[in-house]
Amino acid sequence: MLASVLTLGGIGLFAAVALGIAAKKFAVEIDPRELAILEVLPGANCGACGLPGCGGYAKAIVDGSMAPNLCTPGGSETIEKIAHIMGVEAISADPQIAVVCCQGDNSKASLKYQYLGLEDCNAAQKVADGPKNCPGGCVGLGSCVRACPFDAIEITTEGLAVINRLKCTGCQKCIATCPRSVIKMTPLSTTTHVLCNSTDKGALVRKYCQVGCIACQICKKNAPESYQIEKFLARVDYDSAENPEAVVEKCPTKCIRDFSTGYPEGSSFSAPSPVKKPEQVA
Amino acid sequence: MNLKAMNLKTFKGGLHPPDGKEFSATKAIEVCPLPEEIIIPLAQHIGAPAEVCVEVGAKVKKGTLIATARGFVSAPIHASTSGEVIAIEPRLHPMGKALPAIVIKPDGEDAWDENLKGANPDDLSGDELKACIQAAGIVGMGGATFPTHVKLSPPADKQIDTLILNGVECEPYLTADHRMMLEATEQILDGIAILRKVLGIERAVIGIEANKPDAIEKMTKEAAARNIEVQALEVKYPQGAEKQLIDAITGRQVPSGTLPMEVGVVVQNVGTAAAISDAVRLGRPLVERVVTITGPGIKEPKNLLVRIGTPLQFLVDQCEGLNGEPAKIIMGGPMMGQTQLSLETPAIRGTSGLLIFRKEDLPRYEAGPCIRCGRCIGACPIHLQPTAIATYARLDLFDEAEEYHALDCIECGCCTYTCPATLPLVQSIRYAKAAILAKKRTI
Numbered sequence: 001m002l003a004s005v006l007t008l009g010g011i012g013l014f015a016a017v018a019l020g021i022a023a024k025k026f027a028v029e030i031d032p033r034e035l036a037i038l039e040v041l042p043g044a045n046c047g048a049c050g051l052p053g054c055g056g057y058a059k060a061i062v063d064g065s066m067a068p069n070l071c072t073p074g075g076s077e078t079i080e081k082i083a084h085i086m087g088v089e090a091i092s093a094d095p096q097i098a099v100v101c102c103q104g105d106n107s108k109a110s111l112k113y114q115y116l117g118l119e120d121c122n123a124a125q126k127v128a129d130g131p132k133n134c135p136g137g138c139v140g141l142g143s144c145v146r147a148c149p150f151d152a153i154e155i156t157t158e159g160l161a162v163i164n165r166l167k168c169t170g171c172q173k174c175i176a177t178c179p180r181s182v183i184k185m186t187p188l189s190t191t192t193h194v195l196c197n198s199t200d201k202g203a204l205v206r207k208y209c210q211v212g213c214i215a216c217q218i219c220k221k222n223a224p225e226s227y228q229i230e231k232f233l234a235r236v237d238y239d240s241a242e243n244p245e246a247v248v249e250k251c252p253t254k255c256i257r258d259f260s261t262g263y264p265e266g267s268s269f270s271a272p273s274p275v276k277k278p279e280q281v282a
Numbered sequence: 283m284n285l286k287a288m289n290l291k292t293f294k295g296g297l298h299p300p301d302g303k304e305f306s307a308t309k310a311i312e313v314c315p316l317p318e319e320i321i322i323p324l325a326q327h328i329g330a331p332a333e334v335c336v337e338v339g340a341k342v343k344k345g346t347l348i349a350t351a352r353g354f355v356s357a358p359i360h361a362s363t364s365g366e367v368i369a370i371e372p373r374l375h376p377m378g379k380a381l382p383a384i385v386i387k388p389d390g391e392d393a394w395d396e397n398l399k400g401a402n403p404d405d406l407s408g409d410e411l412k413a414c415i416q417a418a419g420i421v422g423m424g425g426a427t428f429p430t431h432v433k434l435s436p437p438a439d440k441q442i443d444t445l446i447l448n449g450v451e452c453e454p455y456l457t458a459d460h461r462m463m464l465e466a467t468e469q470i471l472d473g474i475a476i477l478r479k480v481l482g483i484e485r486a487v488i489g490i491e492a493n494k495p496d497a498i499e500k501m502t503k504e505a506a507a508r509n510i511e512v513q514a515l516e517v518k519y520p521q522g523a524e525k526q527l528i529d530a531i532t533g534r535q536v537p538s539g540t541l542p543m544e545v546g547v548v549v550q551n552v553g554t555a556a557a558i559s560d561a562v563r564l565g566r567p568l569v570e571r572v573v574t575i576t577g578p579g580i581k582e583p584k585n586l587l588v589r590i591g592t593p594l595q596f597l598v599d600q601c602e603g604l605n606g607e608p609a610k611i612i613m614g615g616p617m618m619g620q621t622q623l624s625l626e627t628p629a630i631r632g633t634s635g636l637l638i639f640r641k642e643d644l645p646r647y648e649a650g651p652c653i654r655c656g657r658c659i660g661a662c663p664i665h666l667q668p669t670a671i672a673t674y675a676r677l678d679l680f681d682e683a684e685e686y687h688a689l690d691c692i693e694c695g696c697c698t699y700t701c702p703a704t705l706p707l708v709q710s711i712r713y714a715k716a717a718i719l720a721k722k723r724t725i
């Protein structure tokens with residue numbers, strides 16, 4: 001009994017002393033700024049900065065290999081805090097968020113066939129290039145929903161992916177998984193977008209979708225600085241757009257949406273309050 | 283004939299779905315008339331698509347070369363009737379996409395090309411025979427459409443000792459091979475003789491499922507004189523899958539990731555053997571095949587001799603039309619066939635059947651969670667764990683799926699068929715396979 005107590009106690013004592021010495025001798029110098037930055041990062045390990053985790057990014061900021069404004073999920077607040085820790089001027093960019101550029105849900109866009117397989121957009125895409133007649137439209141099986149680390153995406157009751165503008169942090173995980181490249185990064189301050197992803201000619205688009213862009217040029221004629229048309233598809237020119245919402249009503253197929261007036265039909269999200277451009281904030 | 287006494291052979295695993303062969307098994311092969319338009323896709327075989335060698339406006343005869351093989355693993359394509367090439371453009375392909383095709387307007391004469399000359403196989407060497415087969419564009423007619431000349435060219439270090447003829451036709455509903463064995467027995471046996479000569483071997487075994495006693499009897503009677511064995515096999519799907527067939531007949535297991543030649547076997551479909559006989563003796567390329575048009579959605583199921591490129595709608599019309607509203611159109615059999623987007627698509631070289639179901643024939647159940655019953659594992663002829671691979675596929679864990687041998691899956695569909703939770707197992711596994719292969723290509 002005594003022997004065993006002594007033996008165990010002895011081992012314990014030895015280990016404690018050895019660990020104590022090792023801790024002193026092999027101590028790793030961690031820059032306190034690195035710890036401070038890790039503290040202010042969201043800790044989502046989402047990968048938006050380009051590194052697999054927040055720890056790696058904190059280290060990279062401190063050793064100067066990466067800029068301090070790459071954490072999109074953290075937003076301008078985090079960027080400012082990091083800038084403060086590093087003692088540099090904050091260079092906050094207009095945050096970018098993801099938008100599903102399609103409104104052709106099951107009630108508005110026609111199907112090639114009824115898909116009954118695995119609930120996964122990538123798997124459905126392998127079956128005759130997806131169940132939709134439109135080659136670019138959202139198939140609504142929610143691969144992006146499962147990919148989003150911030151729970152920002154929902155599938156509407158009509159089978160269309162919609163991204164919550166308040167929750168999206170711009171990490172682009174959804175873009176990486178979507179087989180139809182229908183999700184695009186857009187500036188958060190612009191609420192008006194052309195929600196169509198078909199580069200087919202207008203006459204063909206009309207055949208399969210009630211809300212597709214038919215490249216009629218009306219938006220561009222009415223607001224030349226705000227719209228561009230390429231490959232039979234209009235898009236908002238985010239660099240020079242003045243007020244693209246002015247022509248929303250003029251679009252004959254109603255494929256331009258101003259999110260400040262609400263989300264597509266069947267979505268549970270409510271219209272977000274407008275977000276101003278950063279320079280207006282300052 | 284007493285099948286019990288025949289010592290039926292088989293493999294481990296598999297199952298027997300209701301086979302629906304009664305619709306068409308007793309219908310003799312009829313020649314399908316000429317349609318208004320023949321659509322011949324360039325991609326009709328495994329390997330590189332053929333390359334067009336005619337121009338729009340060209341006059342062609344039945345059997346005229348219209349597209350040449352692109353490389354060794356590819357096959358040339360010939361006009362399936364006489365007429366004029368009216369377009370070379372993308373048309374809806376059985377794969378579900380618009381792919382390049384040669385469109386021919388038949389002139390109604392259906393005249394064979396005069397330049398096609400047959401030969402007596404006894405006068406030709408093995409290599410000359412193989413060249414004939416290659417030039418005739420012969421591919422596996424069971425549905426896989428692998429170019430036959432490639433299978434007949436084993437590398438020098440592989441010693442082939444057995445030729446197996448696949449007359450199993452284990453896919454439910456299909457009866458094309460069954461009818462061929464009854465009605466083209468002579469051609470099949472002649473083709474086998476040619477194949478033996480090309481491979482330089484003696485042993486040839488025809489494997490036939492026991493649900494075709496008339497075919498077994500006829501083949502046995504005719505084959506005996508030519509030293510060809512006939513082996514009756516247990517009625518079980520997928521008895522006609524290459525590796526399962528080899529296992530049943532020779533007891534040899536083809537190792538994972540290798541071809542049958544690894545165990546000294548070459549497998550050919552009986553329809554392919556018949557096509558080979560025509561190619562050599564008559565010089566006729568592969569331009570027609572027997573297709574079973576069947577299913578509860580067809581008024582009068584039939585076995586038709588169809589020109590390659592005949593639109594499916596035309597085949598339906600020859601069978602007194604549709605019997606109700608079609609809900610699912612399948613090219614091939616119900617287990618491994620390809621669902622079609624429309625009846626516009628043409629019959630191609632691999633089209634063994636056209637199967638039409640109506641809504642009332644297709645009960646639908648919501649897929650539920652896996653109840654761990656293990657039925658899929660028991661049914662898998664490759665002895666995989668379909669439920670595990672499918673789960674990994676759903677979670678996009680492709681490395682794990684690969685560790686569970688996803689790539690060995692032959693996509694037979696037994697697991698999905700048997701699953702009481704109606705999970706889309708094969709589709710999930712195919713999805714994983716595609717992802718694994720894509721990853722291998724990029725590395």
Ligand code: SF4
Nearest residue numbers: 121138139142144178
């Ligand atoms: S946006 Fe893309 S990933 Fe998301 S549901 Fe639509 S098709 Fe699928």
Ligand code: SF4
Nearest residue numbers: 148168169171172174
């Ligand atoms: S919606 Fe897309 S970009 Fe936005 S947080 Fe989710 S995954 Fe990231």
Ligand code: SF4
Nearest residue numbers: 662691692694695697
């Ligand atoms: S896992 Fe593949 S080989 Fe096994 S039963 Fe399923 S489809 Fe057939």
Ligand code: SF4
Nearest residue numbers: 652653655656658701
């Ligand atoms: S058959 Fe279906 S329910 Fe049974 S173990 Fe396999 S996947 Fe699960």
